[in-house]
Amino acid sequence: MNVRILVIEDDADINEVVRARLERAGYDCTGAYSGSEARLLLGRTAPADGAGDGCGYDCIVTDLMLPGMSGERLVTMLRERGAGVPIIVISARDTVADRVALLRLGADDYLVKPFDLDELVVRVQAQLRGRGYGSSAGSASSGGHAAADDDTTPDDHPVLSAGRWTLDSAARTFLIDGRPANLTNTEFNIVELLMAHPNTVFTKQQVYELCWNEPYMVDDNTVTAHVSKIRAKLKPSGTDTYIRTVWGLGFKLDV
Known part of the structure; x- marks a missing residue:
């Protein structure tokens, strides 16, 4: 039904x-x-x-x-x-x-x-x-983080491309129009996460747990501050708008 x-x-x-x-x-x-x-x-x-x-x-x-x-x-x-x-x-x-x-x-x-x-x-x-509909609808697609479209991880796709960005997970390099951009390790993890799942919204908790690899026990401003620093580094290239804030939910890559 x-x-x-x-x-x-x-x-x-x-x-x-x-x-x-x-x-x-x-x-x-x-x-x-x-x-x-x-x-x-x-x-x-x-x-x-x-x-x-x-x-x-x-x-x-x-x-x-x-x-x-x-x-x-x-x-x-x-x-x-x-x-x-x-x-x-x-x-x-x-x-x-x-x-x-x-x-x-x-x-x-x-x-x-x-x-x-x-x-x-x-x-x-x-x-x-509770109203007798059973659990068939949604059961096959509800597992894991809402942000992930499948069970793959960034490591399964070592080279990612989005618009003018290219990211090599294995070499830990991030390029804009073929030129290297200087990101910290955590900033790289955030960009890698968003590029691996384009147009998917990640909550701040998900970003923290997946990029810091530890339980979410910090202030929301921690993730927001890192995203702001990334945008500041991207602004000269005009690609800072690639990272979009979805109010009330979190962040996504929107190219």
Whole structure:
């Protein structure tokens, strides 16, 4: 059965990567970029008499701070309609009071930004299993870090190319237009990680654990500071924009 998920998030980058990850897990996703658009989609697919879930989707992932209609109001509207669809909230609001208030309104789960995309997939699977959908959708693609498209590592592809960049993992060299760029060991690891998985978002925790090879027990500014230094070194070549910040999630290579 085709499981349909509505992703409601006004940040286009976050909406895109969340849908891409869920689609890779086997789900059919629709994006909405405002509360008003979500309300139209939910109304368009709802049975006229409000029977059943009354929304036409099997799961909803929604932010709270939305244009037109807030996430809180959407949750309330669905529950007042009698929709039993599982609702997972993703929000930068991280107080216990916020989480408790949303759960009391009728949300089923709550993830605080920045969140791990793999964790979101697992939470979606858990909610769907609880409603009798089983675990076939998403099970084959949910393992490992959300950032990795497969089980390969940078060592499996010693020479990487992206735009005007060339990186040789074995020789530990990084070139821009064929000219060497001076990166520290950690900066090289970060660039190598992003080049090995282009257009894939890595959270700060993932970047730290994969590039420092130790548990994430530092301030978020550690990773941000290193990325800023890399961009400063790349700026004279005009390729500093290759490393893109996806607000609320992390970083990705976008060439």
